[in-house]
Amino acid sequence: MGIDHRINANIAAMGLTRPTPIQEQGIPAVVQGRDVLGLAQTGTGKTAAFGLPMLTRLIRYGKKPEPRTCRALILAPTRELATQIAANIDAYAEGTPIRSFRVVGGASINVQTERLSRGVDVLIATPGRLIDLIERRAVDLRETTYLVLDEADQMLDIGFIHALRRIAKMLPRERQTLLFSATMPKLMSELADTYLTDPVRVAVNPPGQAAKKIEQGVHFVTQGDKATLLAEYLARHPGELAMVFGRTKHGSDKLARLLEKWGFAVAAIHGNKSQGQRERALEAFRRGDTQVLVATDVAARGLDIPEVAHVYNYDLPNVPENYVHRIGRTARAGRDGRAVAFCAPAELGELRAIEKAMKAPIPVIGGEVPVAPVAPGRGQSGRGSMGGKPMDGMANKRPARRASRRPKSQRG
Structure with a gap:
């Protein structure tokens, strides 16, 4: 599916040998550089769907990120989800030059500022803490060419819409954006229209349906x-x-x-x-x-x-x-x-x-x-x-x- 051989070796060691439906449909589109709108319930393998091809493309840069920059930004609504995503990204990227970092509220912002001063390939963040770091000039998003909004509907539910709009203005217009959501309310459609350009739409496990098991x-x-x-x-x-x-x-x-x-x-x-x-x-x-x-x-x-x-x-x-x-x-x-x-x-x-x-x-x-x-x-x-x-x-x-x-x- 176009995934880097080192990442393939890592996921095989993790026991991931067959793609889930959202991975099978989404990964080729991400590899091609297309924007993606993914509709799927939690637990369907979304992190691998955007993480594996994104890491593959980042490996091809061949050089370290500049200080206080990140090449890919993954936004998540809660600390727990951000932590889970970060753990998966680290596991996928083990043995590669890619370095990721997680920033969430409730942790030392000074430690986060110091780490970001060296630059990171992948930044996983909750919107509130990211805004705090931006205001401190600890991170600059002008070099960010990949944006992932995970569980975007929940971000809207808990009031992050204004933070998302503010963050979007700081990102370069030329970027690849991947938006994943479990539901598609009206405000989500407007968000997708604003953030995505000619996206590939991937819908599995229709919204509202529980897993069969x-x-x-x-x-x-x-x-x-x-x-x-x-x-x-x-x-x-x-x-x-x-x-x-x-x-x-x-x-x-x-x-x-x-x-x-x-x-x-x-x-x-x-x-x-x-x-x-x-x-x-x-x-x-x-x-x-x-x-x-x-x-x-x-x-x-x-x-x-x-x-x-x-x-x-x-x-x-x-x-x-x-x-x-x-x-x-x-x-x-x-x-x-x-x-x-x-x-x-x-x-x-x-x-x-x-x-x-x-x-x-x-x-x-x-x-x-x-x-x-x-x-x-x-x-x-x-x-x-x-x-x-x-x-x-x-x-x-x-x-x-x-x-x-x-x-x-x-x-x-």
């Missing part, structure tokens, strides 16, 4: 009983990695503390955690030192941990598309996975919106479907789990009574 289910339960129900599910699979998604930072911290009190090895990750805390939590989770990771949507994209066997939507997301991104943390690298959504009576609207976005219902695996939305805590108890029966003894343990007395404590 994910076994999905919804369990109806009152808000106050969610923590006990989650404990029941986690107890069924000791030693297996599980991610639990909540809606808020405060609620995620509370849930993590409660699960830890009940004897689970758990960590929490969200936007209020420092970069060091987030990286330590993720590394412990990857090693299996903690089996449960409680997270907000900051971890819904970009985390590639193949051992994650279960995803629990403790709180249903307000943005329907985020459901697919969340459950995409499992069933990776050809493995199977299970995703269970806990739906309180007040969340019926979110559930219907998710099903509408996916164009398919989620199978009911427990609890009783409320006839109509009611106030939180007033619906059916829904304590039954798979098959409608609670695990032996769990419903009568002390944690269940405490959770029932304080229904607000676990609210997202």
Whole structure:
């Protein structure tokens, strides 16, 4: 496919021997120098789709970048995704002259400034920190000939549109631009029209559809009983990695503390955690030192941990598309996975919106479907789990009574 032989050797050693659909369709276009608009869900191999051909072209430069410049810029919406991309780029480029560097918030900007003073081939950045470095004159984008916007729809969702427009003005007009997104809202179309020139459009795994290897289910339960129900599910699979998604930072911290009190090895990750805390939590989770990771949507994209066997939507997301991104943390690298959504009576609207976005219902695996939305805590108890029966003894343990007395404590 036109990839440099050293990079080919690296990806073969990583076990990547057959291209995914987006790689098969996208790599030839990038090698040819075309702009690309890629529509694909997370986990479909986008990083290799833009990274392998881009690195091949950069190797052909044959000389080091100038101080305070970067030849390729990859923008990502979150620190976690930027970190994942950087790790992949380094693995692909091992043994080549290419040098990459990651800049994100929460890390020392002075260290980042010093490193950029020598120039880098590939800069992976979050928009906010990149703007900070530009304002400090730590990096100059006038020599940047490759621009990649990864998970561009999420960048728009979290308000980076003004930062993107500002960054675009600093880039040379003659460049190759690759834009990847899981969805295509109206603002995304306008962004594509602005950034891309006669792009090749590559669309795989239509937006809104989950990976086929994910076994999905919804369990109806009152808000106050969610923590006990989650404990029941986690107890069924000791030693297996599980991610639990909540809606808020405060609620995620509370849930993590409660699960830890009940004897689970758990960590929490969200936007209020420092970069060091987030990286330590993720590394412990990857090693299996903690089996449960409680997270907000900051971890819904970009985390590639193949051992994650279960995803629990403790709180249903307000943005329907985020459901697919969340459950995409499992069933990776050809493995199977299970995703269970806990739906309180007040969340019926979110559930219907998710099903509408996916164009398919989620199978009911427990609890009783409320006839109509009611106030939180007033619906059916829904304590039954798979098959409608609670695990032996769990419903009568002390944690269940405490959770029932304080229904607000676990609210997202």
